[in-house]
Amino acid sequence: MTKPFLQVENLKKTFPAPRGEPPLTVFAGVNFSIEKGEFICVIGHSGCGKSTILNIMAGLDQASDGYVFMDGKEIRGTSLDRGVIFQNHSLLPWKSALSNVMFAVKSRWPGWSREKVREHAMKYIAMVGLKGTEDRKPSQLSGGMRQRVGIARAFAIEPKMLLMDEPFGALDALTRGTIQDELLSIWSQAGQTVFMITHDVDEAILLSDRILLMTNGPNASVAEAVQVDIPRPRQRETLFKHERFYQIRNHLVDFLVRRSRELAGTGGGETRTVRLKAVGGDLEDGDGEPSRRRAAGGT
Amino acid sequence: MVTNINLKAAIVSALMLAGLLIVWEASVYTGPGAATGEMSEYEMLTGGAQPDDSGIPAPSAIISHAITELSDPFYDRGTNDKGIGTQLLYSVGRVLTGYGLAVLVAVPLGFVVGMSPVMQKALNPYIQVLRPISPLAWMPLALFIIQDSVKSAIFVIFICSIWPILVNTAFGVASVKRDLLNVARTLELSRLKTAVTVILPAAAPTILTGMRIAIGISWLVIVAAEMLVGGTGIGYYVWNEWNNLDLTSVIFSILMIGVVGMVLDSMLAAATRAVQYAD
Numbered sequence: 001m002t003k004p005f006l007q008v009e010n011l012k013k014t015f016p017a018p019r020g021e022p023p024l025t026v027f028a029g030v031n032f033s034i035e036k037g038e039f040i041c042v043i044g045h046s047g048c049g050k051s052t053i054l055n056i057m058a059g060l061d062q063a064s065d066g067y068v069f070m071d072g073k074e075i076r077g078t079s080l081d082r083g084v085i086f087q088n089h090s091l092l093p094w095k096s097a098l099s100n101v102m103f104a105v106k107s108r109w110p111g112w113s114r115e116k117v118r119e120h121a122m123k124y125i126a127m128v129g130l131k132g133t134e135d136r137k138p139s140q141l142s143g144g145m146r147q148r149v150g151i152a153r154a155f156a157i158e159p160k161m162l163l164m165d166e167p168f169g170a171l172d173a174l175t176r177g178t179i180q181d182e183l184l185s186i187w188s189q190a191g192q193t194v195f196m197i198t199h200d201v202d203e204a205i206l207l208s209d210r211i212l213l214m215t216n217g218p219n220a221s222v223a224e225a226v227q228v229d230i231p232r233p234r235q236r237e238t239l240f241k242h243e244r245f246y247q248i249r250n251h252l253v254d255f256l257v258r259r260s261r262e263l264a265g266t267g268g269g270e271t272r273t274v275r276l277k278a279v280g281g282d283l284e285d286g287d288g289e290p291s292r293r294r295a296a297g298g299t
Numbered sequence: 300m301v302t303n304i305n306l307k308a309a310i311v312s313a314l315m316l317a318g319l320l321i322v323w324e325a326s327v328y329t330g331p332g333a334a335t336g337e338m339s340e341y342e343m344l345t346g347g348a349q350p351d352d353s354g355i356p357a358p359s360a361i362i363s364h365a366i367t368e369l370s371d372p373f374y375d376r377g378t379n380d381k382g383i384g385t386q387l388l389y390s391v392g393r394v395l396t397g398y399g400l401a402v403l404v405a406v407p408l409g410f411v412v413g414m415s416p417v418m419q420k421a422l423n424p425y426i427q428v429l430r431p432i433s434p435l436a437w438m439p440l441a442l443f444i445i446q447d448s449v450k451s452a453i454f455v456i457f458i459c460s461i462w463p464i465l466v467n468t469a470f471g472v473a474s475v476k477r478d479l480l481n482v483a484r485t486l487e488l489s490r491l492k493t494a495v496t497v498i499l500p501a502a503a504p505t506i507l508t509g510m511r512i513a514i515g516i517s518w519l520v521i522v523a524a525e526m527l528v529g530g531t532g533i534g535y536y537v538w539n540e541w542n543n544l545d546l547t548s549v550i551f552s553i554l555m556i557g558v559v560g561m562v563l564d565s566m567l568a569a570a571t572r573a574v575q576y577a578d
């Protein structure tokens with residue numbers, strides 16, 4: 001058996017508390033793994049530590065305990081191999097859309113000529129449908145366009161893995177739909193591995209291969225990994241007609257409404273792989289390789 | 300009906316100026332100073348040597364003086380007879396030298412303070428104590444150590460420019476958005492590259508604001524410093540004309556100080572606008 005592309009083992013994060021109070025353990029015993037080329041979404045109530053996990057995977061933050069391995073190597077610090085799309089676009093406001101993408105491309109391939117950098121950046125600007133507006137500053141772009149520049153920037157450096165923290169959270173439903181489609185088409189061409197946080201259940205079903213469900217914090221953990229076995233390519237318009245759609249959706253909503261609270265603070269351990277049956281909607285333990293089968297390491 | 304607000308403002312400005320000049324001109328010819336028969340107490344004290352220049356000069360006299368001076372601003376006929384332009388150039392030169400040195404020191408130092416919480420805490424007490432000291436209070440010490448009046452004046456400009464630039468740079472650098480720094484980290488930029496390509500442009504508007512405050516203070520201080528050290532410069536010139544009881548020249552140079560100060564400020568304002576970005 002080969003090691004998974006990315007592996008998170010017994011991850012725990014504790015923040016030192018303001019004086020007098022005990023320190024806050026946001027999550028503990030978080031275990032999951034991601035295969036190369038997989039699209040993974042994470043769902044959980046706000047404050048359960050999704051962003052913190054993503055930041056640790058990006059190398060921007062450090063875990064209090066546990067490990068993250070990518071390609072068999074432990075993650076220490078940031079890397080151009082892991083592109084990050086931030087929630088609020090985080091473009092350099094004094095640079096045009098194109099310059100923002102070029103800035104990233106230049107740092108990825110410092111030896112490239114200006115022409116080559118420009119050409120490469122333009123390719124990704126065009127891919128997210130911003131050709132013609134590439135010379136505008138972020139302040140002259142709409143929220144959706146800014147987020148697209150952020151996506152172009154992240155994809156342009158061709159990282160092995162993309163980390164996205166609620167990338168469409170601030171967008172209206174219409175724009176969000178368009179960008180989701182674009183993201184899917186870029187992803188299917190580039191074949192990158194994606195780890196994405198979202199609070200939108202439908203978005204998660206549309207995009208993911210598997211959906212990680214997190215219990216409420218503190219002491220949150222990843223309780224389940226739900227398989228989304230709806231064949232690709234998926235269409236937003238027809239997705240809801242697929243027999244699995246409402247099964248999965250109900251399962252997710254039930255988790256968010258009820259079980260995330262009931263399971264809260266149980267301290268992690270193994271992540272159950274869940275595959276919903278064709279009829280009925282009962283749960284069944286996955287017959288595939290479970291993400292992690294490990295003793296609980298949380299507090 | 301005038302609708303343009305700029306035009307309206309210009310008309311009001313012009314009317315106010317005209318009103319002021321008329322009242323001033325009239326009061327010079329009808330006021331107590333105009334009576335030339337008796338000498339005022341002050342005139343008696345100063346010997347009453349210049350009965351024609353005894354009162355506040357009329358605007359017309361100042362304007363005609365200004366025309367003469369500005370038609371040949373850069374002449375130089377010895378120590379006490381230099382054109383207003385020459386004197387202003389001396390002062391501007393000193394300001395720019397002291398100010399330039401302050402920028403070279405304060406901006407990098409501000410980066411260090413802004414990027415490192417330890418340095419911030421370590422240097423803060425010094426900054427807080429040194430900042431409120433009037434720059435002119437340094438003058439005796441500077442004269443003693445440097446032993447050169449011109450260099451001492453430049454030092455005083457340096458010391459008064461450094462604080463606003465240092466404090467603003469440190470503040471601008473420290474308040475660069477965490478997200479932008481994270482972008483730099485995910486792109487694996489070196490510390491130096493991050494400082495130059497991300498932090499500097501992000502903090503530039505704040506730094507330039509500090510530089511604009513500093514140039515204003517420098518221009519205020521140079522006049523007083525030159526009054527103290529003498530020799531050349533617009534501050535010395537004003538004081539010298541006062542000793543000559545040439546109030547026309549005094550008022551004219553006051554106006555010129557204002558004009559040059561405005562030009563310096565608008566240059567920095569333009570630079571600030573150039574690095575400003577919309578968030």
Ligand SMILES: Nc1ncnc2c1ncn2[C@@H]1O[C@H](COP(=O)(O)OP(=O)(O)O)[C@@H](O)[C@H]1O
Nearest residue numbers: 015016026044045046047048049050051052053
């Ligand atoms: N730097 C920090 N110091 C202390 N507590 C923090 C810090 N960052 C996050 N937290 C806490 O950790 C918890 C998880 O935060 P976060 O990962 O942002 O959650 P999510 O993204 O799931 O909404 C929150 O309760 C938050 O208050």
Ligand SMILES: [Mg+2]
Nearest residue numbers: 050051052165
């Ligand atoms: Mg979050």
